Amino acid sequence: TMTHRIAIIAGDGIGTEVMPEGVRALEATAKRFNIDLEFTTFEFGSCDYYLEHGKMLPDDWFEQLKGFDALFYGAVGWPDKVPDHISLWGSLLQFRRRFDQYINLRPCKLMPGIKSPLAGREPGDIDFYVVRENTEGEYSSVGGKMFEGTDREVVIQDTVMTRTGVDRVLKYAFELAQTRPRKKLTSATKSNGISITMPYWDERVVEMAKGYPEIAVDKFHIDILTANFVLHPDWFDVVVGSNLFGDILSDLGPACTGTIGIAPSANINPEGHFPSLFEPVHGSAPDIAGKGIANPIGQIWSGAMMLEHLGYKEAGDAMVTAIEAVLSEGDSQVLTRDVGGQGTTASLGQAIAKAI
Amino acid sequence: TMTHRIAIIAGDGIGTEVMPEGVRALEATAKRFNIDLEFTTFEFGSCDYYLEHGKMLPDDWFEQLKGFDALFYGAVGWPDKVPDHISLWGSLLQFRRRFDQYINLRPCKLMPGIKSPLAGREPGDIDFYVVRENTEGEYSSVGGKMFEGTDREVVIQDTVMTRTGVDRVLKYAFELAQTRPRKKLTSATKSNGISITMPYWDERVVEMAKGYPEIAVDKFHIDILTANFVLHPDWFDVVVGSNLFGDILSDLGPACTGTIGIAPSANINPEGHFPSLFEPVHGSAPDIAGKGIANPIGQIWSGAMMLEHLGYKEAGDAMVTAIEAVLSEGDSQVLTRDVGGQGTTASLGQAIAKAI
Ligand SMILES: CC(C)[C@H](C(=O)O)[C@@H](O)C(=O)O
Numbered sequence: 001t002m003t004h005r006i007a008i009i010a011g012d013g014i015g016t017e018v019m020p021e022g023v024r025a026l027e028a029t030a031k032r033f034n035i036d037l038e039f040t041t042f043e044f045g046s047c048d049y050y051l052e053h054g055k056m057l058p059d060d061w062f063e064q065l066k067g068f069d070a071l072f073y074g075a076v077g078w079p080d081k082v083p084d085h086i087s088l089w090g091s092l093l094q095f096r097r098r099f100d101q102y103i104n105l106r107p108c109k110l111m112p113g114i115k116s117p118l119a120g121r122e123p124g125d126i127d128f129y130v131v132r133e134n135t136e137g138e139y140s141s142v143g144g145k146m147f148e149g150t151d152r153e154v155v156i157q158d159t160v161m162t163r164t165g166v167d168r169v170l171k172y173a174f175e176l177a178q179t180r181p182r183k184k185l186t187s188a189t190k191s192n193g194i195s196i197t198m199p200y201w202d203e204r205v206v207e208m209a210k211g212y213p214e215i216a217v218d219k220f221h222i223d224i225l226t227a228n229f230v231l232h233p234d235w236f237d238v239v240v241g242s243n244l245f246g247d248i249l250s251d252l253g254p255a256c257t258g259t260i261g262i263a264p265s266a267n268i269n270p271e272g273h274f275p276s277l278f279e280p281v282h283g284s285a286p287d288i289a290g291k292g293i294a295n296p297i298g299q300i301w302s303g304a305m306m307l308e309h310l311g312y313k314e315a316g317d318a319m320v321t322a323i324e325a326v327l328s329e330g331d332s333q334v335l336t337r338d339v340g341g342q343g344t345t346a347s348l349g350q351a352i353a354k355a356i
Numbered sequence: 357t358m359t360h361r362i363a364i365i366a367g368d369g370i371g372t373e374v375m376p377e378g379v380r381a382l383e384a385t386a387k388r389f390n391i392d393l394e395f396t397t398f399e400f401g402s403c404d405y406y407l408e409h410g411k412m413l414p415d416d417w418f419e420q421l422k423g424f425d426a427l428f429y430g431a432v433g434w435p436d437k438v439p440d441h442i443s444l445w446g447s448l449l450q451f452r453r454r455f456d457q458y459i460n461l462r463p464c465k466l467m468p469g470i471k472s473p474l475a476g477r478e479p480g481d482i483d484f485y486v487v488r489e490n491t492e493g494e495y496s497s498v499g500g501k502m503f504e505g506t507d508r509e510v511v512i513q514d515t516v517m518t519r520t521g522v523d524r525v526l527k528y529a530f531e532l533a534q535t536r537p538r539k540k541l542t543s544a545t546k547s548n549g550i551s552i553t554m555p556y557w558d559e560r561v562v563e564m565a566k567g568y569p570e571i572a573v574d575k576f577h578i579d580i581l582t583a584n585f586v587l588h589p590d591w592f593d594v595v596v597g598s599n600l601f602g603d604i605l606s607d608l609g610p611a612c613t614g615t616i617g618i619a620p621s622a623n624i625n626p627e628g629h630f631p632s633l634f635e636p637v638h639g640s641a642p643d644i645a646g647k648g649i650a651n652p653i654g655q656i657w658s659g660a661m662m663l664e665h666l667g668y669k670e671a672g673d674a675m676v677t678a679i680e681a682v683l684s685e686g687d688s689q690v691l692t693r694d695v696g697g698q699g700t701t702a703s704l705g706q707a708i709a710k711a712i
């Protein structure tokens with residue numbers, strides 16, 4: 001069997017607490033499916049590393065990581081130690097950009113045993129993907145400040161969209177829609193207000209749609225789209241958005257399914273030129289860090305997406321099935337507080353590993 | 357008594373259907389409270405006007421409108437006739453900018469008789485304001501396209517924040533928070549990802565907060581903030597955001613209170629140098645236009661905000677009380693479909709006018 005080399009970066013806060021459970025579940029799966037995973041742990045990419053070294057990553061991080069088959073990532077950020085824009089731009093956002101992980105894929109699925117905050121929604125009612133552009137758009141590094149410290153102070157930041165960048169994420173989203181029974185794609189826009197980049201985004205959607213006549217395409221402005229996530233989550237199948245809009249929708253979607261602490265994400269370089277990165281949607285959550293109560297499912301489910309990406313779809317599915325089984329069982333000694341139990345990160349992680 | 361001159365621009369789609377009910381309610385209120393309102397109706401600012409004249413507004417619109425005491429506005433946009441960015445930038449966004457209506461104020465309130473899509477929420481549970489910056493930020497007119505039609509095509513749009521622009525909306529929001537029992541202000545940011553303008557926004561919030569030690573201030577990144585609107589709408593009191601973030605939150609908030617077709621908004625020039633503009637949050641809704649089924653409450657409630665702005669708080673409150681009374685009554689012959697009835701725009705508008 002082939003060895004898959006996985007780089008582990010746990011990061012900050014609850015990232016360091018859920019990571020061991022992610023690894024535990026992966027090891028159980030690897031054993032059952034006879035997959036050869038080799039884990040290497042890195043200390044960099046955390047705010048503590050920053051406090052010691054004055055930077056989030058060593059200068060040769062790219063060389064150190066580029067040979068891995070995947071990055072398994074926790075969560076980064078601890079605003080009391082390092083401002084968020086420094087910790088994030090110094091780590092996660094570097095990986096996404098330099099490893100050209102231009103797809104951020106995030107499932108929004110109402111899971112058994114999880115109560116949706118939306119009235120009357122049952123498992124099966126909500127099941128869609130958010131496909132987020134992950135390298136350009138509103139997350140740019142172009143801009144600056146002028147007349148600093150005076151009343152004339154002005155701050156400018158560019159949103160940058162390239163045809164390459166927009167077309168490739170749209171293509172991925174259309175291809176994904178084609179694999180789904182409903183074959184439906186929704187584009188997030190704001191072309192009525194953001195009058196240069198967003199009309200361009202719309203144009204490219206129209207152009208790309210020509211190649212996929214079997215896909216039903218619609219679009220909503222981001223304001224009413226967020227409203228529709230709450231009012232009509234059943235409308236959606238594949239939702240594609242820019243870096244910022246995808247970011248918003250992929251927190252809001254999981255919130256609507258009651259799984260903000262559970263949702264996984266994949267930052268994918270589809271061509272495989274660079275390692276892809278798998279991380280929970282939730283952040284480092286300083287407010288609950290250190291208590292051992294964080295829900296490890298986001299990390300474990302991200303591991304499932306990683307196995308699928310490495311070619312082990314059956315193994316990834318088995319992990320998701322195990323998660324669903326433990327959630328359905330609803331043992332309050334096992335489940336963490338956010339899903340109605342009194343258990344710990346470890347109790348829930350162990351139960352899932354056992355179910356695998 | 358002093359005459360208040362109101363300019364009416366109904367716009368497109370259901371804008372033209374709800375406007376008469378807005379006027380009906382205002383006339384009933386004016387009669388009861390002995391207020392002298394003089395309405396002047398304008399045909400411009402609609403897509404039909406555009407089709408005839410090749411522009412949304414006549415060249416002298418500013419001169420024609422600037423002397424009014426307020427603009428009472430329906431909804432604009434009909435994408436099959438005119439692309440949204442042309443119709444909106446050619447009308448509403450011009451008014452907001454040229455009349456320096458730098459505050460967009462939008463209440464999010466769970467009303468009696470309205471079912472929230474959120475499980476277990478009752479009237480009284482949700483009651484907050486979104487204060488949106490309304491003239492700059494992400495809605496800029498700076499940017500362009502290069503390498504058009506080639507693979508190198510790149511499109512750029514600037515987000516522009518000025519100290520003047522940011523500070524004045526923050527000041528308004530802090531002042532508003534001070535009038536509220538909970539004295540709480542939440543800032544919408546995204547400084548972890550949008551690394552130039554958003555950290556600046558955060559800085560100005562910290563600076564402004566120094567002048568308001570009695571206000572409890574917190575901030576959330578926009579992604580988790582949208583999630584928290586769904587998960588913890590009771591957390592919020594006054595929420596302040598940039599042009600784009602305020603736009604999103606002021607659709608999502610009303611969606612969470614089940615009132616997306618009901619919510620009002622005020623585009624305010626607080627100094628009174630120019631007329632302020634009052635409009636429902638909903639758009640022109642081409643899909644239901646022409647059927648007479650649109651809910652007129654957003655328009656009527658916007659009229660209430662207009663009266664309050666003109667100095668008639670008691671009269672504005674009476675309009676809101678009438679809306680609440682008709683909603684509480686729950687007569688399905690009166691209520692429109694979106695709130696569970698079988699009535700029409702006119703039946704609901706007439707009932708509210710009668711209640712006033
Ligand atoms: C129609 C559109 C340009 C407008 C906006 O984005 O400001 C609307 O959504 C609003 O919220 O008033």
Ligand SMILES: CC(C)[C@H](C(=O)O)[C@@H](O)C(=O)O
Pocket residue numbers: 088247283548549579
């Ligand atoms: C931490 C932050 C920079 C990041 C983002 O905005 O991309 C996060 O919210 C996410 O969604 O992965």
